[in-house]
Amino acid sequence: MKPLRSVAIFGAVGALVAAVALPAYAATKPADAAPMTVQQLAAVDAQSLVVASEATAAPVDRGSFSATTPDEIAKKKAEEAAAARAAALASAASASSRSFNIGSYALVSPGSGEVRYPLPLGSYRVSRTLGSGHNGADMVSPQGTPIYAATAGVVRVSSESYYGYGVGVVIDGVVGGQRVETTYGHMTYGSRQVQVGQTVAPGQLIGFVGSTGRSTANHLHFEVKVNGGLVEPIGWLAANAG
Ligand SMILES: [Zn+2]
Numbered sequence: 001m002k003p004l005r006s007v008a009i010f011g012a013v014g015a016l017v018a019a020v021a022l023p024a025y026a027a028t029k030p031a032d033a034a035p036m037t038v039q040q041l042a043a044v045d046a047q048s049l050v051v052a053s054e055a056t057a058a059p060v061d062r063g064s065f066s067a068t069t070p071d072e073i074a075k076k077k078a079e080e081a082a083a084a085r086a087a088a089l090a091s092a093a094s095a096s097s098r099s100f101n102i103g104s105y106a107l108v109s110p111g112s113g114e115v116r117y118p119l120p121l122g123s124y125r126v127s128r129t130l131g132s133g134h135n136g137a138d139m140v141s142p143q144g145t146p147i148y149a150a151t152a153g154v155v156r157v158s159s160e161s162y163y164g165y166g167v168g169v170v171i172d173g174v175v176g177g178q179r180v181e182t183t184y185g186h187m188t189y190g191s192r193q194v195q196v197g198q199t200v201a202p203g204q205l206i207g208f209v210g211s212t213g214r215s216t217a218n219h220l221h222f223e224v225k226v227n228g229g230l231v232e233p234i235g236w237l238a239a240n241a242g
Pocket of ligand 1: 134138
């Protein structure tokens with residue numbers, strides 16, 4: 001009986017390893033329980049924020065009530081912030097095909113200028129760049145890191161399954177009179193914030209880092225074509241982004 005049991009245990013361990021290793025390669029949607037719509041998330045979010053602000057507000061023992069004390073002003077501001085957050089989440093829902101809570105990330109990256117870094121500075125390391133059949137830069141960053149449009153432009157591709165890119169976005173832009181096409185790959189399922197045909201501003205939030213498509217770890221595959229020719233993205237960012 002002993003050898004048989006060993007085989008069974010090794011089998012079970014093997015299955016576990018396979019189950020853990022598989023999602024990195026899998027091109028299918030990871031199983032998630034009962035996803036909520038962004039509208040639902042927005043509603044829950046607004047609700048909880050308002051409840052929290054009411055719970056922490058000190059009772060007011062006065063005849064007349066107007067928002068003049070610091071506590072009252074803070075409460076009013078919290079309620080306004082909750083409403084604005086809910087509105088932002090609801091509008092994002094129309095651009096996203098699956099539910100994804102965008103959290104408290106800015107809808108536009110910091111910075112100014114025509115070209116912006118696609119990930120927040122300090123949030124990534126470059127593991128690989130243009131060359132040897134690889135068309136872009138791999139920027140390794142934790143899952144859920146916000147991805148921003150490097151240029152203004154029109155969204156040509158926004159797909160949950162864009163070849164090996166997995167969840168991908170392609171933006172056609174013009175920078176300094178040159179055609180600049182940027183591609184963003186391996187985003188998290190359901191995290192896209194833009195639709196095909198949509199016009200985006202430089203630094204506009206377009207999605208979140210993941211490991212979809214031909215990817216084995218969370219990273220952004222970032223590709224840049226200038227006038228139709230591939231350029232090395234990291235040097236191009238260093239020369240143009242601000
Ligand atoms: Zn890559």
